[in-house]
Amino acid sequence: MKIDYSLESENHLQHYLIERSQKGDRKAQGELYHLYVKNMYNICRRMMGNDDDASDVLQDAFVHAFSKLNKLNDKELFPGWLKRIVLNHCIDALRKRKQFEMFENKEVEDEGNENSDWSGYQIKRILKAMDNISVGYRTVLNLYVFEGYDHQEISEILNISTSTSRAQYSKAKEKIRQVLSINVN
Structure with a gap:
């Protein structure tokens, strides 16, 4: 039976980088940034609708995340925690620009499988x-x-x-x- 250690070593690296980043290690923060920037940028791009706004929001979200990283106790939760910060920054940016408008609608008929x-x-x-x-x-x-x-x-x-x-x-x-x-x- 062959055991795949790649996921385990990935998790170990992530934990190590988070630990070092929590202690203010800028190089570790840079490495952590590079591990997640592409996925988080894709979220920002889809939400913001253009590259410039996506880049701005992404940078703000990472700065915020690194400033709050000491509050993250469970390193396993980092990807979801970061994703939520990114999404919240996107929504906040859209609201601040007064581009974000939801219209209350009457019930919409259920269309079955929505996807x-x-x-x-x-x-x-x-x-x-x-x-x-x-x-x-x-x-x-x-x-x-x-x-x-x-x-x-x-x-x-x-x-x-x-x-x-x-x-x-x-x-x-x-x-x-x-x-x-x-x-x-």
């Missing part, structure tokens, strides 16, 4: 189309499809009702379909 419509499209085309929809739609779509939150969690994160989350998601899908059909024809 079924996406299987026919290439992910790059969808991501590009997402840049052309409203921030509110894009935010709910990102949180639901890419970050894996359910509508109850999204409602808590964004301070909206679950029916508004469902409505925004439904409208986001429709807008994406419209943008994709325009780009195809």
